[in-house]
Amino acid sequence: MSDETQDNKHAPNVTRRRFLTALVTVSGAAVAGTIVVPMVKSLDPTAAAAALATTTIDLNPIEPGMQMVALWQEKPVIVVNRTPEMLATLDETAQKGLLKDPNCNVPQQPPYCKNKYRSRVPEWYVGIKICNHLCCIPHYRPKKASVAPWWLGGFHCPCHGSMYDLSARVIKGSPAPHNMAVPEYDIDVEKKSVVVTKMYPLAHLC
Amino acid sequence: MSFKEWFVKRSPLPEMWREHMAEYYAPKNFNIFYYAGSLLLLMVVLQFLSGFLVMAHYIPTARDAYDSVYGIMYDVHYGWLMQYMHVDGVSLIFILLYIHMARGMLYGSYRSPREIVWIIGYTTYLAFMAEAFFGYILPYSNLSYWAGTVITSLFKSIPFIGHWVTTLVRGGAGMSGDTLGRFTALHVTVVFLVIVGLIVFHILYLHKVGSNNPDGIEIKANKGPDGHPVDGIPFHPYYSVKDLFGFGVWLTIFAAIIFYAPTFHHIFLERTMSTPANPLKSLPDVTPPWYLSPFYAMLRAIPNKNGGIILMVVAVLFPFVLPWLDKNPVKSTRYRPITRIMLIIFFINFFVLAYLGEQPPLPKYFFPERLGAVIYVAFFVLLPLVSKFEPTRTPPARVRFRAH
Amino acid sequence: MKKYVVWAGMTLGLLANASGAFAADNGPKMLTPHYTYNAKTIIAGAKLFATDCMACHSIKFMRYEFLTQDLGMSKADVHKYIMLPTGSEFKGTMVSAMPINMAHKWFGLPPPDLSQMVRYKSQDWVYTYLLSFYRDPQRPSGWNNYVFPNVAMPDVLAPYGGIVNEHGKVLRAGDESPQKFKEQVTDIVAFLRFVSDPSVVQRDDDGPWVLGLLVLFTIFAYFLKKEYWKDVK
Structure with missing residues (x-):
């Protein structure tokens, strides 16, 4: 372009401009991406948080019929050592038709816990002790008739009266919609230890 | 009324865009x-x-x-x-x-x-x-x-x-x-x-x-x-x-x-x-980061606590009055060779002060620090005089610009 | 254009001068370790650090898992060579097993955390320090150091490097040749340098891509600018 006219009238090469604008836009978006992607990534859980992500619970102090609560990722994890009598109540609640979801069809637990015990090993129940109605912490009420005359043992929420059996399956008439959540865990019965690894992603906490 | 018309009617943004971007006329001879x-x-x-x-x-x-x-x-x-x-x-x-x-x-x-x-x-x-x-x-x-x-x-x-x-x-x-x-x-x-x-x-x-x-x-x-x-x-x-x-x-x-x-x-x-x-x-x-060290050097230049602090504060505040220290009708130092030389000395002096401010407080640095402080202040003090009497070249009527 | 070159030259010259001067160190003469900074050196240093240093010194910002993520060590190797047999988690921080109150009792002060030591003191300092121990019967530990006079730390590397007295006379030769010993110390320095900024791995991996992308963007923007500025007469 070397025309020496005084006015600014000359035909701009529109195609070339559009093409270059597109190139600048695309590469500019990529540059923005190199800044934005790490920025969003930096809000992921930190390595320090990941180091606290698993919890090992020692089962030795838990005697038959007793329970223990451990704090895991700011949530209470309950471990119950169930006696044969307690395990027998699980069939009873189901047969009496007391339960909303006796067969655990709602994925509130990992597939390996989709059974009436809702656990890897029948005696040891491991679960998140949070009522999925409005996030309260239910009480452990193992004694028969301790909550109602027909009570066979289970969990009772102090906030709105939700009731669960000893596998934390919700009882009909409770405001809570689902069974209590079970996290993913590994259990070593010989070494008597449970390692809670992560939350089961499909489970509703509350 | 289309969505665009409606939005444009309600929004101050198109006007701001015109005022500050599309119809803000800037000189064409900006340099690097x-x-x-x-x-x-x-x-x-x-x-x-x-x-x-x-x-x-x-x-x-x-x-x-x-x-x-x-x-x-x-x-x-x-x-x-x-x-x-x-x-x-x-x-x-x-x-x-x-x-x-x-x-x-x-x-x-x-x-x-x-x-x-x-x-x-x-x-x-x-x-x-x-x-x-x-x-x-x-x-x-x-x-x-x-x-x-x-x-x-x-x-x-x-x-x-x-x-x-x-x-x-x-x-x-x-x-x-x-x-x-x-x-x-x-x-x-x-x-x-x-x-x-x-x-x-x-x-x-x-x-x-x-x-x-x-x-x-x-x-x-x-x-x-x-x-x-x-x-x-x-x-x-x-x-x-x-x-x-x-x-x-x-x-x-x-x-x-x-x-x-x-x-x-x-x-x-x-x-x-x-x-x-x-x-x-x-x-x-204790030395400050490089961008503050020129002022720190001036603080240290005076062997008196309050004196040093006053010098530093004055040095920091001097540029506020710059618009009123310059008396010459010509603005750009392109056409004022003496002011341009003074400015370049001022800038180099600022770098030197930054360097000195990073050094440990040894007596051998006191003289250069004081000299630097004097040059810094001298620029502002001399500017009214120099700008009043310096010879200038006449700036062009139109900006100097070579089309690309 | 010529003017800009002169200006840029002046500025760069001043900056270069200033940066050289800013970095000047006024301490005693330091030795410089010579090595290639790569995973092999760093891992060698990590093994030595775990054996000889970590009994007392923590590197509390590091985690064992970083050694696998950044340096490509296998988890089994980390367990075998680096981790204490008990009481440490793979995802946990690399903290010394020595209780703080014991440290106070034995050394007067707890041994410093070494996470940022190379950043703080420079790698030359750490290298020279580790090579500057000598026998000094007047010190409670029996050791002294040229770079850090009256240091509380004993020369834990003496079995490898040997023992010298104040005048450099060899009292006992080390198990390793002087050359090999210097290499070992260099490896430790390389490891501590890595510990002081583990991001170096990711920076070296990502840097060329990011810079390449930016240069590409700059070139496109330059041609766009040239195209538009054809209008300006």
Whole structure:
């Protein structure tokens, strides 16, 4: 372009401009991406948080019929050592038709816990002790008739009266919609230890 | 009425776009120094983003501050990137600030009718200093601790209320977690908002009177038949695409520093930043970061505590009166050789003072420091005289520009 | 254009001068370790550090898992060579097993955390320090150091490097040749340098891509600018 006219009238090469604008836009978006992607990534859980992500619970102090609560990722994890009598109540609640979801069809637990015990090993129940109605912490009420005359043992929420059996399956008439959540865990019965690894992603906490 | 019409009718944005971008006529002869302004805007945005993410992991207590800051480097995904962006960004901002101000001084941009633009801009520079200082304290490294102690103790020199002010600033007799709490609050709220507000006003005041240019002549004095300055071009698209190119070059430099020299030979990130605060162990020599060290050198130049502080304060405040010290009708130093030489000496002297301010306080540096202080002050004192009597060349009627 | 070159030259010259001067160190003469900074050196240093240093010194910002993520060590190797047999978690921080109150009793002060030591003191300092121990019967530990006079730390590397007295006379030769010993110390320095900024791995991996992308963007923007500025007469 070397025309020496005084006015600014000359035909701009529109195609070339559009093409270059597109190139600048695309590469500019990529540059923005190199800044934005790490920025969003930096809000992921930190390595320090990941180091606290698993919890090992020692089962030795838990005697038959007793329970223990451990704090895991700011949530209470309950471990119950169930006696044969307690395990027998699980069939009873189901047969009496007391339960909303006796067969655990709602994925509130990992597939390996989709059974009436809702656990890897029948005696040891491991679960998140949070009522999925409005996030309260239910009480452990193992004694028969301790909550109602027909009570066979289970969990009772102090906030709105939700009731669960000893596998934390919700009882009909409770405001809570689902069974209590079970996290993913590994259990070593010989070494008597449970390692809670992560939350089961499909489970509703509350 | 289409959606677009409706939106345009309701929105002030199209008008603002026209006023400040599409129909803001800027002189066509801007040179390389004129990139600094838009780059500063870019850097402030980047500092905000990286600062937000660093702040998300920072704990402002004496016990946890240092560990939380280094936790960002080790434990946070891309935490090193956020941290180096934020740390190196400070130095790059000050480089740009100095280029931006030096350009204003070279071409007389502080002169009538842009005195207020200059004053707002210089105030922004001071606010950046405060912001950088507060940020410097937050990691609670040993450097933070002692820099904080030294700088806050300067307030003790204020007559009568000095001790009260110092205690108020520190939140106690010395530096502590309480100091960190208030400095964090100042760093992320008050001072940052002041900077943003000042930048907005800097641009609004500039666009009211129009931009200066390297020739220092007013383009508005020569308007074409369409009512626009004949030497002006719309900011958008001409300067917006030009600034995009500037962004590219600058971000390449910035990225190269972050990826391959994040501490920049420990000028941008000092060694003593990497050891936790220790009230029992003072640093071998407390020196400020490079961008503040010229003023620190002047502070040390006078062997009297209050005298040094007064000199430093005067040195910092002198540029405020610059618009009224320059008496010459010609603005740009392109046509004022003597002022140009004085300015270049002033700039070199500023660099030398920055170097001296980084040196340990040894007697051999006292003379150069004093000489530097004298040259600094002499520039402002001599400017009214020189500008009144210096010989000038006549600036051209139209800006000098060669079409590309 | 010529003018800009002159200006840029002046500025760069001043910066270069200033940076050289800013970095000047006024301490005693330091030795410089010569090595290639790569995973092999760093891992060798990590093994030595775990055996000889970690009994007392923590590197509390590091986690064992970083050694696998950043350096490509296998988890089994980390367990075998680096981790204490008990009481440490793979995702946990690399903290010394020595209780703080014992440290106070034995050394007067707890041994410093070494996470940022190379950043703080420079790698030359750490290298020279480790090579500067000598026998000093007047010190409670029996050791002294040229670089750090009256240091509380004993020369734990003496079995490898040997023992010298104040005048450099060899009292007992080390198990390793002087050359090999210097290499070992160099490896430790390399490891501590890595520990002081583990991001170096990711920076070296990502850097060329980011810079390449930015250069590409700059080139496109330059041609766009040139195209638009054809309008300006």
